[in-house]
Amino acid sequence: MSDTVISRETATVPERPAHRDPNVLRWVAAFTLSAVGDSVYYMALAWAAARSGSPAQAGVVLAVGAVPRAVLMLGGGVLADRWGPRRVVIGSDAARCVVMFAVAAVAAVLALTAPGLWPLIAVALVFGVVDALFLPAVGALPPRITAPGQLARVQGMRGLAARVATVTGGPLGGLLVAFGGSPAAFTAAGALFAVSLALLVAVRIKAPPVREPAEAPAEATGAGPWRELTDGLRHLRRHRVLGPLMLVIALSELGFVGPLNIGLVLLARERGWGAGGMGWIVAAFGVGAGAASLLLAVRGHLPRAGLVLCLSVVAGALAIGALAFVPTVALAAVAGLLVGLLAGLGGGLCGALTQTLTEPAYLGRVTSVATLFTLGIAPLSYPVTGAAVGLWGTGPVFVVSAAVCAAGGALGLVLAGLRRAELPGGRGR
Numbered sequence: 001m002s003d004t005v006i007s008r009e010t011a012t013v014p015e016r017p018a019h020r021d022p023n024v025l026r027w028v029a030a031f032t033l034s035a036v037g038d039s040v041y042y043m044a045l046a047w048a049a050a051r052s053g054s055p056a057q058a059g060v061v062l063a064v065g066a067v068p069r070a071v072l073m074l075g076g077g078v079l080a081d082r083w084g085p086r087r088v089v090i091g092s093d094a095a096r097c098v099v100m101f102a103v104a105a106v107a108a109v110l111a112l113t114a115p116g117l118w119p120l121i122a123v124a125l126v127f128g129v130v131d132a133l134f135l136p137a138v139g140a141l142p143p144r145i146t147a148p149g150q151l152a153r154v155q156g157m158r159g160l161a162a163r164v165a166t167v168t169g170g171p172l173g174g175l176l177v178a179f180g181g182s183p184a185a186f187t188a189a190g191a192l193f194a195v196s197l198a199l200l201v202a203v204r205i206k207a208p209p210v211r212e213p214a215e216a217p218a219e220a221t222g223a224g225p226w227r228e229l230t231d232g233l234r235h236l237r238r239h240r241v242l243g244p245l246m247l248v249i250a251l252s253e254l255g256f257v258g259p260l261n262i263g264l265v266l267l268a269r270e271r272g273w274g275a276g277g278m279g280w281i282v283a284a285f286g287v288g289a290g291a292a293s294l295l296l297a298v299r300g301h302l303p304r305a306g307l308v309l310c311l312s313v314v315a316g317a318l319a320i321g322a323l324a325f326v327p328t329v330a331l332a333a334v335a336g337l338l339v340g341l342l343a344g345l346g347g348g349l350c351g352a353l354t355q356t357l358t359e360p361a362y363l364g365r366v367t368s369v370a371t372l373f374t375l376g377i378a379p380l381s382y383p384v385t386g387a388a389v390g391l392w393g394t395g396p397v398f399v400v401s402a403a404v405c406a407a408g409g410a411l412g413l414v415l416a417g418l419r420r421a422e423l424p425g426g427r428g429r
Helices: 022-052 055-064 064-081 087-107 117-140 148-202 223-240 243-271 274-299 305-323 327-358 360-392 396-415
Strands: none
Touching: 022 055, 022 087, 022 117, 055 117, 064 087, 064 117, 064 223, 064 243, 064 360, 087 117, 087 148, 087 243, 087 360, 117 360, 148 274, 148 327, 223 243, 223 360, 243 274, 243 305, 243 327, 243 360, 243 396, 274 396, 305 327, 305 396, 327 360, 360 396
């Protein structure tokens, strides 16, 4: 049985503000350390790959881990619903610890030689498989550790954690590689995952609101994994809010990640802004995203969440399109600040609405679909964006990407179910 089956009586406990709940804070700390560990791992892998092959081959090593993550992500959601997200997240985090320490030991033995690309490709593949289990499960935990009215606040805290990981993980990985090489960085990543694991073990499951699903979940009838997956996708398709919400997430991510990653690098080079100029834009984006996360974490509730979400996506798309036409780095940084603010607000509300509206029995599978769009499929737009910029330049590509992103927000505005969606009012302040 899944660890989500909890009695109705325990679901009536008084709501506790998430930022004052030690249980939630343990989850946030575990998520933060895991994200920092991810950054250190990717830095170590990139360094080892660059040392063992050409830049193109190093890029292949970094990209290959995305394949099993994208292919197996939905299966990870099925396992989270069948076994319970806490069990899956603890098991997968433990596996990440073992992989990192094993790789560190092998890297130390081979420190004086170039280990070749195949061992690194194998590491990337294994880590991608484990990520496909870890990401849906860790994303499905918040409704089980706090009350529904606190989910927006938890998403804000998660966004702040992601910003902390972005700011600290890269420099930490670089320092470790500089002073101790890849073995030291892999060891540090394993240690971060180990502390994250200890915190996750200490997280206790609480009762989400119990809602009877319209039909019995497939796992309740003893059906196989494929039936469970199709049952979850059917639940999404039939839901008047969740189905449109997934479309909004898919379109907005496809229009967002290309320009804000590879597109921004090419734009800075085209305008002669250099790495310094690009750094200012990225920093401004981080400040905006952090401010949005802080807003959600402090307020804990925004009225008319569905409408605010859709408007944020449309306005953020306009800011993305403007990036390609501003004449100075300063104005580009302002546009980046707006993109970060609006994307952070929209992303936090997407997460809170997903977790609030999903039936507990389907939460792992629904979370896996959302994660697939954000971390699995959307990054595949990188090579498409790069090739398109090479053919037509940054302006047309940014405009088309902004139009795709805006289409997601416009779709949400047209569909009344999503436009009128509300979050539970957070009582704890």
